[in-house]
Amino acid sequence: xxxxxxxxxxxxxxxxxxxxxxxxxxxxxxxxxxxxxxxxxxxxxxxxxxxxxxxxxxxxxxxxxxxxxxxxxxxxxxxxxxxxxxxxxxxxxxxxxxxxxxxxxxxxxxxxxxxxxxxxxxxxxx
Numbered sequence: 001x002x003x004x005x006x007x008x009x010x011x012x013x014x015x016x017x018x019x020x021x022x023x024x025x026x027x028x029x030x031x032x033x034x035x036x037x038x039x040x041x042x043x044x045x046x047x048x049x050x051x052x053x054x055x056x057x058x059x060x061x062x063x064x065x066x067x068x069x070x071x072x073x074x075x076x077x078x079x080x081x082x083x084x085x086x087x088x089x090x091x092x093x094x095x096x097x098x099x100x101x102x103x104x105x106x107x108x109x110x111x112x113x114x115x116x117x118x119x120x121x122x123x124x125x126x
Contacts, residue, residue, distance in 0.1 A: 001054040002043040004028060005035040012056035017047045024055065072116040080107035 001012070007025025015023060020043075029044055046053045084092040084100040094101045098118040 001056060002039050002046075003056050003058050004040055004043060005037065005060070006055075007035060009031075009055075009057045012054060014052055014054050015047075016052045017050075019046060020053075020055065024057065069117065070118045072118075074111040075108050076111050078109045079104045080106065080109060109126040 004024070006028040006117055009024040009028075013023055021029060028035045029040060029047075030036060031041075031044075043055065062064070081099075081101045082103045082105055084102045086092055094100050
């Protein structure tokens with residue numbers, strides 16, 4: 001059994017390569033994430049050898065409370081303004097205090113007009 005810090009999941013599960021990331025989250029097994037430690041290294045090696053492993057999620061005592069709301073926003077592909085910048089990286093302002101626009105480029109913009117909010121009643125709602 002591997003005791004791991006994990007992005008999500010509750011309880012202990014027998015998992016393989018695919019189900020481990022579905023249940024515990026892909027960040028759990030990423031060597032660059034905050035969840036990664038020596039036990040995760042051995043779990044990754046076992047999974048890489050096509051073994052099923054038993055994993056139990058550890059939740060630190062100083063972990064904050066569980067979320068009870070999820071908010072989604074649509075992100076739209078659109079043209080965004082490019083601003084003239086000072087040598088220090090700050091945006092140049094004109095005499096009226098408005099940013100100086102020098103062009104536009106393709107970019108992403110959140111659609112704030114229609115956020116979706118969902119209440120979570122227990123750990124299984126994730």
